[in-house]
Amino acid sequence: MKIFKTINELKNYRKDCKGSVGFVPTMGALHNGHLSLIKNSVEQNDKTIVSIFVNPTQFLPGEDLDIYPKRELADIKICELAGVDAVFIPNTKEIYGEIEPQILAPNKKGYILEGLKRPGHFDGVLRVVLKLFGIVNPTNAYFGKKDAQQLYLIKNMVNSFFLDISIVGCEIVREEDGLALSSRNLYLSLEDRTEALKISKSLKVASQAMIKGVFDCKKIKKIMSETMENMDIEYIEIVDRDFNKIDKIILKNSIILVVAIVGGTRLIDNLWI
Ligand code: PAF
Numbered sequence: 600m601k602i603f604k605t606i607n608e609l610k611n612y613r614k615d616c617k618g619s620v621g622f623v624p625t626m627g628a629l630h631n632g633h634l635s636l637i638k639n640s641v642e643q644n645d646k647t648i649v650s651i652f653v654n655p656t657q658f659l660p661g662e663d664l665d666i667y668p669k670r671e672l673a674d675i676k677i678c679e680l681a682g683v684d685a686v687f688i689p690n691t692k693e694i695y696g697e698i699e700p701q702i703l704a705p706n707k708k709g710y711i712l713e714g715l716k717r718p719g720h721f722d723g724v725l726r727v728v729l730k731l732f733g734i735v736n737p738t739n740a741y742f743g744k745k746d747a748q749q750l751y752l753i754k755n756m757v758n759s760f761f762l763d764i765s766i767v768g769c770e771i772v773r774e775e776d777g778l779a780l781s782s783r784n785l786y787l788s789l790e791d792r793t794e795a796l797k798i799s800k801s802l803k804v805a806s807q808a809m810i811k812g813v814f815d816c817k818k819i820k821k822i823m824s825e826t827m828e829n830m831d832i833e834y835i836e837i838v839d840r841d842f843n844k845i846d847k848i849i850l851k852n853s854i855i856l857v858v859a860i861v862g863g864t865r866l867i868d869n870l871w872i
Contacts, residue, residue, distance in 0.1 A: 600675075600678060600679045600683055600684060600685065600686065601686070602675065602685070602686050602688065603685060603686070603687050603688070604687075604688055604689060604690070605689065606689065606693055606734050609648075609685070609687045609735065610734065612685055613648075613735060613736060616645070616646045617645060618644070618645030618646070619643070619644040619645050619646070619738040620644055620645070620646045620647075620648060620735070620736070620737045620738050620739075621639075621640030621641070621644030621646070621647045621648070621737060621738065621740070621741060622647075622649075622731070622732075622737030622739070622740045622741070623636045623637050623640050623647065623648075623650075623683075623740075624649075624650045624652075624727075624728060624731050624740065624742075625649060625650060625651055625652075625674075626651070626652065626653045626654060626667065626782065627651040627652075627653060627668070627669060627670060627671065627674050627782075628667070628668035628669065628670050628674070628782035628785065629670070629673070629674045629677045629678070629782075630780045630781075630782060630784075631772050632743055632745065632771070632772040632779075632780035632781070633677075634677065634681060634772075635743075635769055635770070635772050636741040636743060636769050637649060637677075637678065637681045637682075637683060637741075639741055639769055640739065640741050640767075641681060641682045641683065643739060644738060644739060646684045646685070647682070647684055647685075648684065648685045648686070648687060648735050648737065649678050649683050649685075649686050649687070650686070650687040650689075650731055650735070651671065651674055651686060651687070651688045652687075652688070652689055652694065652727070652731075653667050653669070654694075654723060654724070654727040655691060655695075655723075656695070656722070656727060657720050657721075657722075657723030657724045657727065658720075658723070659717055659718070659720060662717075663783070663786075667782070668782055668785050671688065674686075687734070687735070694727065694730055702722060702726040702729060703722050704721035704722050704724075704725055704752055705752070705755065708748070708751065708752060708755070708842045709721045709722070709752055711842065712748055712834065712836055712838075712842070712856060713748045713749075713858075713867070714748070716833060716834070716858070721748070721752055724749055724752070724753075725753070725756050728753055728756070729756065729760070732757075732762060732764060737764055738764070738765065739764070739766075739767050740753075740765070740766055740767065741767045741769055742766060742767070742769070743769055743770075743771065743772075744769060744770060744771050744869070744871060745771045745779055745780075745781070745867065745868065745869065747856060747869050747871070748842060748856075750766070750768050751840070751841070751842055754766045771868075771869070773799065776796055776799075777796060777799035777800065777803065778796055778799055779799060779866075779868045781867075783864050783865070783866065784866075786862070786863070786864040787861065787862060788862055790862070791861045791862035791864065794830065794862070795859075795861045795866055797826060797827045797828075797830055798827065798857055798859055798861075798866055798868045799868055800826055801822075801823040801824075801826040801835070801857060802823070802868060802869070802870040804822055804823060804826045805819050805822060805855055805870060806870060806872075808822050809872065814848040815846070815847060816837040816845060816846050816847060816848065817846070819837065819848070819855065820835045820836075820837065823835050823855075827859060830859045830861070831859055831860040831861070832857070832858070832859050833858040833859060833860060833865070834856070834857070834858050835855070835856070835857045836855075836856045836857075837853060837854070837855050837856070838853070838854055839852050839853055839854075840852050840853070840854060840871075848872055850872060851872070852872075853871075853872040854869050854870065854871050854872070855869060855870045855872065856868075857869065
């Protein structure tokens with residue numbers, strides 16, 4: 600497996616890649632959720648490139664940029680064992696110049712929900728993803744469905760800028776007890792972890808309600824917030840897959856989104872229906 604730190608090295612390598620190239624952009628601290636993206640890419644492409652870059656522009660002031668977990672050696676080993684062909688680990692100077700055009704998330708869908716709670720976050724995500732796409736020029740790029748709004752906005756960007764890249768959304772990976780995998784789970788104490796389980800439980804309760812025929816979004820949100828009693832809930836929202844708020848669940852076209860703060864850590868989860 601090749602390890603590249605500069606854009607030039609990566610581009611030179613990419614020039615000689617034959618066939619399809621799968622790309623998995625990450626911020627490192629890889630877990631089984633990332634691994635499932637990587638496995639999909641390795642299975643579906645001739646070559647797989649993974650990037651590891653903690654992107655400063657997607658963190659708001661006061662967020663966890665400085666303490667974001669870094670495990671470069673372990674990440675490299677994970678990629679190697681998973682059959683990745685090349686890992687790209689640039690530093691910030693490699694990616695960002697002093698004078699740059701602005702990339703802003705679309706007003707309508709980029710500043711609601713996650714974008715409302717973290718204004719500017721998606722500007723930074725789209726900016727770095729566009730840059731990485733320019734460097735890697737992938738055939739297929741892999742993103743987790745856990746970051747549902749990110750996935751939507753990246754697909755929208757690819758369509759808007761007429762990029763020839765297929766965006767592949769991959770299923771959420773959970774611990775056995777239901778907790779959705781996240782690099783930020785490393786911040787949780789044992790007590791926090793137990794509390795955090797109420798988040799995935801609320802989604803389970805929502806799906807049980809739907810099995811019983813409850814499709815009214817108000818009712819579902821109420822049942823969910825009852826399950827998350829005493830938690831610091833940031834939002835529970837139900838949208839269609841274009842991120843329009845809806846009143847009634849539409850089968851095969853709805854996402855239930857939930858965000859809560861547990862022991863100071865912001866955890867997101869969702870259910871695609
Ligand atoms: O989902 C992430 O880990 C990040 O937002 C991404 C897509 C790697 C961009 O920094």
